[in-house]
Amino acid sequence: MTYVRWTLGILILCAYAGILAYSLPSRDIVRVLDTDVVRVAEERTDPQGKEVLVTRDQMRINTITPDGHERVYRNEDTGWSFPWYLKFDSADVAARAQNLKSTEDDPRWVIVTHYGWRMPYFSWFPNAVDLERAEGPDQELTPWFNIVFVTVLTLALITLWRLAQMTFRRKVDPVIDEIEEQRGALRRFWRGLWR
Template identity: 50%
Template sequence: MKDRMRGGLVKALLLLIVLLPVGAFLHYNLPGYDVVRVVGTEIRRVDTEPTTGENPQRTRDVYVIQAVDPDGGDVRVYYNEDTGWGFPFYFKFDSANVQARAQELAEDRATALVTHYGWRVPMFSWFPNAVSVERVEPGYTPIPWFNIVFLVILALVIGWIWWSIARWRRRRAAAH
């Protein structure tokens, strides 16, 4: 009896070790939706490489969108960078347009839906990347349709793989 409990505990622990990074990966890369009041925008110069003897320091401009949660007043800050063809595959090439829209909304102090990916980690100065900004009515509640469809399809694929492996094992056991 104890061996079965230990075996179940080991399986649960292994499942957790696999699911935790997969869940974190999905949470980081799938789009998030925040309803905020845009209060400001700016352009920051960011160092990309440290200065070495022969190489001058390389910098780039990063758009920043500052916002406030209209209900709780929590501050939200988003970077606004192109993803280009790289991962995650948002194919975002219009950060200047997104910034102009955010600036317009900031001047109006309007409520906006910010679609983003990534996490805000103050200790490392990490900011989520805004993919789009659009005006919405106060009190708007977004429904994450893309995430719902993606996760349902992912669950179906995993279920199909699980079922195929179980069927293969039953056939193999029946053959012996």
């Protein structure tokens, strides 16, 4: 039973960390190369249950890091969906990115705030939420929001867990003990009939 508890606990911890890693904002210092619009096709199920191919346009921001690695970000509105960035200004972000384009000879470094992961196999790109000028390619970026958010959320979850444990001990344990006592008395009575 101990192995089951540890395995379940590790799986829950991994899921918690994965959700936070995907949805919390990250920041990269990059140089904007170009922006473009790509037609993306997705398979969806319509109300009749048939698979339908749906196409849509996706804005992308092509960048390069100070050490020469390419980074591509999608630029889509999040609207009211999870994660709740309430981003409705993807056209403004695209205009800002076009304005911040630069060449290798005269680089302009930009801080891109984004969430999500880059997974080439699935053609997943992180979603750019905001762009702002950076002081330089070696500017230090400390994720203060993430540190405070994870600390507060973890403390809240620990508090809820402890409250649930205390409630269980006060309300449920006595009922279970009473049922066990009744079952024990019933067993003794049943065994007494046959002796």
